[in-house]
Amino acid sequence: MKHLLSIEQLSxxxxxxxxxxxxxxxxxxxxxxxxxxxxRGRTVVSLFYESSTRTSSSFDxxxxxxxxxxxxxxxxxxxxxxxxxxxxxxxxLSAYDPAAIVIRHPYxxxxxxxxxxxxxxxxxxxDGKHExxxxxxxxxxxxxxxxxxxxxxxxxxxxxxxxxxxxxxxLIAFNRMxxxxxxxxxxxxxxxxxxxxxxxxxYGLEGIEEAEVVYALRMQKERMSESFxxxxxxxxxxxxxxSRRLQPRQLLMHPGPVNRGVELSGEAIDSPQSLxxxxxxxxLVVRMAILYELLAGAEGAPSxxxxxxxxxxxxxxx
Ligand code: CP
Numbered sequence: 106m107k108h109l110l111s112i113e114q115l116s117x118x119x120x121x122x123x124x125x126x127x128x129x130x131x132x133x134x135x136x137x138x139x140x141x142x143x144x145r146g147r148t149v150v151s152l153f154y155e156s157s158t159r160t161s162s163s164f165d166x167x168x169x170x171x172x173x174x175x176x177x178x179x180x181x182x183x184x185x186x187x188x189x190x191x192x193x194x195x196x197x198l199s200a201y202d203p204a205a206i207v208i209r210h211p212y213x214x215x216x217x218x219x220x221x222x223x224x225x226x227x228x229x230x231x232d233g234k235h236e237x238x239x240x241x242x243x244x245x246x247x248x249x250x251x252x253x254x255x256x257x258x259x260x261x262x263x264x265x266x267x268x269x270x271x272x273x274x275x276l277i278a279f280n281r282m283x284x285x286x287x288x289x290x291x292x293x294x295x296x297x298x299x300x301x302x303x304x305x306x307x308y309g310l311e312g313i314e315e316a317e318v319v320y321a322l323r324m325q326k327e328r329m330s331e332s333f334x335x336x337x338x339x340x341x342x343x344x345x346x347x348s349r350r351l352q353p354r355q356l357l358m359h360p361g362p363v364n365r366g367v368e369l370s371g372e373a374i375d376s377p378q379s380l381x382x383x384x385x386x387x388x389l390v391v392r393m394a395i396l397y398e399l400l401a402g403a404e405g406a407p408s409x410x411x412x413x414x415x416x417x418x419x420x421x422x423x
Contacts, residue, residue, distance in 0.1 A: 108220050108227045112238040112274045117281050124246045126394035142423040144173035147204040154180040154210040160230045164207045167392035172423045199223040204400045226399040241274035243391040256283035263289045264322030264368050271360045293333040320358045321368045348372045
């Protein structure tokens with residue numbers, strides 16, 4: 106695999122392979138020295154045109170834990186603000202001969218375009234409303250650790266499905282792993298035809314008690330050019346997951362950042378059922394596994410070099 110552009114491109118076996126690799130990095134993370142030399146001498150560029158805390162920090166740390174050199178560029182404060190195009194920015198950063206470029210961009214399809222302009226492996230860290238594949242992988246990893254398997258697990262994805270790349274990637278990934286998915290939200294926030302991706306649709310929370318997992322989505326106010334709900338207060342009254350609506354046996358997930366008091370109550374966020382912190386921790390080891398798969402796996406190892414340049418096994422400390 107050269108690039109990770111979508112979850113759509115991955116088979117169930119490929120997803121499981123990445124998650125198994127992430128498990129081995131979790132083991133490395135429990136050691137005193139958490140760094141391995143796998144990507145020594147290689148460079149990972151992260152290029153973010155939208156704000157991020159979790160994805161950008163965990164990709165940077167994942168690359169550092171694998172001993173890569175890391176260059177992080179945020180559009181704000183860079184020459185993008187002087188009008189440099191995406192193509193020229195990618196050409197500029199490609200001059201450093203990076204092994205990978207991690208890109209987040211508001212335009213759906215941006216990662217795919219970047220893959221056509223660079224020799225580096227490209228990782229989609231979120232492109233508009235399209236996909237966020239590493240989020241889906243870390244969420245499947247989190248659930249697999251908790252439940253053992255997603256086969257037959259009923260998952261309700263609740264909230265602003267229309268503007269959510271996480272909803273799309275997770276729906277595909279959860280289905281591929283054998284879960285039964287329902288998407289739920291006001292009709293204005295559910296994309297027409299989403300059933301074709303293989304899910305049920307609900308326009309209210311009646312019936313949510315059947316779910317083993319409740320996955321709440323952030324209201325993406327920055328992507329809303331019009332009013333999709335009468336007010337956030339009225340949205341919360343109908344769709345907020347709070348301790349009254351969350352059953353004690355249900356698991357609660359959210360990709361973050363959370364609008365506290367809108368899609369989730371403070372109590373629900375801090376409840377024992379909440380996996381939000383586990384999701385963030387999973388992001389590190391899953392993103393290490395993605396970088397390993399692309400850059401040190403069968404297709405990603407440097408070519409035309411001898412035995413000595415082969416990637417170092419995971420178990421060897423840096
Ligand atoms: N879940 C997620 O993508 O979070 P960030 O925007 O903080 O990266």
